[in-house]
Amino acid sequence: MLYAVTSLRSAASAYHAFKSVSANGITMDMPNSASSGRPHSSKIYYDLSGLYDKIFERVFKRRIFQVVNRLNIPAGARVLEVGVGTGLSLNAYPRHAEVTCVDLSQDMLDIAAEKMTKARHGHIKLMQMDGQNLKFDTDEFDYVTAFHVVTVVPDPAKLVNELTRVCKPDGQVVIINHFRSPRPYISAIVDLADPVTRRLGWSTRLSLDKAMEGQSLALQQSYKTSPWSLFTVVEARKFAEAAAARRRAV
Numbered sequence: 001m002l003y004a005v006t007s008l009r010s011a012a013s014a015y016h017a018f019k020s021v022s023a024n025g026i027t028m029d030m031p032n033s034a035s036s037g038r039p040h041s042s043k044i045y046y047d048l049s050g051l052y053d054k055i056f057e058r059v060f061k062r063r064i065f066q067v068v069n070r071l072n073i074p075a076g077a078r079v080l081e082v083g084v085g086t087g088l089s090l091n092a093y094p095r096h097a098e099v100t101c102v103d104l105s106q107d108m109l110d111i112a113a114e115k116m117t118k119a120r121h122g123h124i125k126l127m128q129m130d131g132q133n134l135k136f137d138t139d140e141f142d143y144v145t146a147f148h149v150v151t152v153v154p155d156p157a158k159l160v161n162e163l164t165r166v167c168k169p170d171g172q173v174v175i176i177n178h179f180r181s182p183r184p185y186i187s188a189i190v191d192l193a194d195p196v197t198r199r200l201g202w203s204t205r206l207s208l209d210k211a212m213e214g215q216s217l218a219l220q221q222s223y224k225t226s227p228w229s230l231f232t233v234v235e236a237r238k239f240a241e242a243a244a245a246r247r248r249a250v
């Protein structure tokens with residue numbers, strides 16, 4: 001519970017911090033990100049990207065490292081991370097992998113790029129790209145990851161579909177996200193935070209079932225890294241048959 005309270009308190013203070021910094025205030029509407037080139041109507045992911053690490057590093061980084069470490073990514077594996085942000089995950093990826101990281105926000109990527117230069121991460125490439133419309137071939141990557149991003153984008157289903165498309169048959173799609181609790185009394189409470197989190201840049205209303213619906217993915221496991229965490233880790237494998245059928249149809 002303490003973790004949940006801390007997370008909500010961080011989110012609330014972030015909201016106030018951003019509100020006081022922003023001259024124009026923060027728009028409530030969900031963005032038309034792809035056409036504007038801005039990741040979200042929330043300024044966190046562009047004008048205020050410099051504050052991101054101060055607020056979220058403590059909450060997100062440890063979990064990201066736990067999740068990536070568990071994957072035991074083998075030498076030579078091709079990894080794509082979508083929505084890498086300021087690069088909290090960069091040090092988690094082994095140097096023996098070939099890693100591509102994309103984000104819609106150039107401001108967030110610029111901060112990630114500074115970290116890469118300092119750490120001499122020659123095995124990682126950064127690219128600006130919309131996760132809902134990835135410029136990669138079908139079946140390109142062994143691992144596709146998306147941390148704290150699925151409910152940030154306007155069309156989560158499209159994003160998960162793209163993560164799946166670019167993943168190789170039998171490859172893994174790994175997501176960390178907040179999903180709506182199946183327990184009505186919990187979801188009712190968390191729903192109360194939705195107006196605040198939307199202003200910060202994400203929605204709390206997507207369920208895991210909805211996120212997986214119709215995707216060519218077999219859920220391997222979903223778990224939390226701590227009993228109090230608001231976030232769920234999802235490991236899923238892309239169906240080999242579905243990919244083969246799609247190739248035959250083209």
Ligand SMILES: C[S@@+](CC[C@H](N)C(=O)[O-])C[C@H]1O[C@@H](n2cnc3c(N)ncnc32)[C@H](O)[C@@H]1O
Pocket residue numbers: 033034039040045056060064082083084085086087088102103104105108129130131132146147148149152153154
């Ligand atoms: C909450 S941050 C998470 C960043 C990072 N994954 C982490 O865990 O710290 C969400 C990120 O998604 C990015 N984003 C938003 N919409 C996107 C889109 N359509 N395509 C790619 N990235 C997007 C934002 O720019 C931001 O960097």
